[in-house]
Amino acid sequence: MTTSTSYRVMPGPEHFLPPSAASMGIRLPDPGQGHIHGSIVSEEEALEEAARQFLSAKVPTIFPGPLVLWAWNDKAAKKAKAVRHLYETIKECVDSSCQQAMLIPMPDYRPKYPKINPEIEINPNHPNLTIWHNKIDACMFVGVHCHQANLSLKIIRGGTNCYTIAMCAQAGHEDAMLSVRDATADKIIRLADWVKKLKGSVAPPAKH
Numbered sequence: 220m221t222t223s224t225s226y227r228v229m230p231g232p233e234h235f236l237p238p239s240a241a242s243m244g245i246r247l248p249d250p251g252q253g254h255i256h257g258s259i260v261s262e263e264e265a266l267e268e269a270a271r272q273f274l275s276a277k278v279p280t281i282f283p284g285p286l287v288l289w290a291w292n293d294k295a296a297k298k299a300k301a302v303r304h305l306y307e308t309i310k311e312c313v314d315s316s317c318q319q320a321m322l323i324p325m326p327d328y329r330p331k332y333p334k335i336n337p338e339i340e341i342n343p344n345h346p347n348l349t350i351w352h353n354k355i356d357a358c359m360f361v362g363v364h365c366h367q368a369n370l371s372l373k374i375i376r377g378g379t380n381c382y383t384i385a386m387c388a389q390a391g392h393e394d395a396m397l398s399v400r401d402a403t404a405d406k407i408i409r410l411a412d413w414v415k416k417l418k419g420s421v422a423p424p425a426k427h
Contacts, residue, residue, distance in 0.1 A: 228257045228396050230380045237377040239369075240393035247390045253399040254391065265399050266406070269359070269384050270413035272397070273309050274421035276357035276382070280321040281306050282341050286388065287362030288326050294404070301407035302361055308411040312418040317426045321353060328367050346371040347378040359384040360395070361402065369394055386410070
């Protein structure tokens with residue numbers, strides 16, 4: 220099943236101000252589904268593709284947001300542990316000679332003016348700077364409030380060629396290249412399981 224639009228949510232750079240994917244006809248997945256480039260797929264297919272993107276990237280990166288960084292309830296604490304497990308799994312499964320897994324937190328959304336340090340955290344107002352600085356080619360947002368994720372995903376798509384994955388606790392994100400909705404700790408662990416399962420079957424990036 221695919222969307223009725225010909226628009227595809229692909230890595231950029233797209234434009235200085237890319238259109239919102241929703242305005243181009245991209246719709247959110249239903250429960251049990253995800254989307255890849257705007258096309259509706261099964262949730263399992265989306266998790267498998269996310270694992271492939273991590274394993275083929277030079278700098279696979281997770282950007283955890285405040286909804287998992289702060290232990291404001293038991294679910295958040297469980298999700299944080301699952302995110303850490305996913306990061307450790309990616310780090311163990313990639314080729315350290317040509318790949319570097321990273322975890323860069325997004326603890327709050329206050330602008331870090333007049334200067335941000337893209338080595339320490341992503342600033343949702345300038346996420347492209349962190350992508351450029353660390354040469355990130357595939358990243359995942361998890362635990363990020365939807366309004367900030369939508370803003371950041373558009374900026375990244377507009378100014379970089381980074382492949383974006385959104386693991387959303389709500390309905391997903393049209394502006395990511397790949398999105399899974401209703402994210403739980405179990406789904407994050409399932410993604411880690413896919414990374415383990417596909418280890419060795421996905422070609423790493425070419426060495427330079």
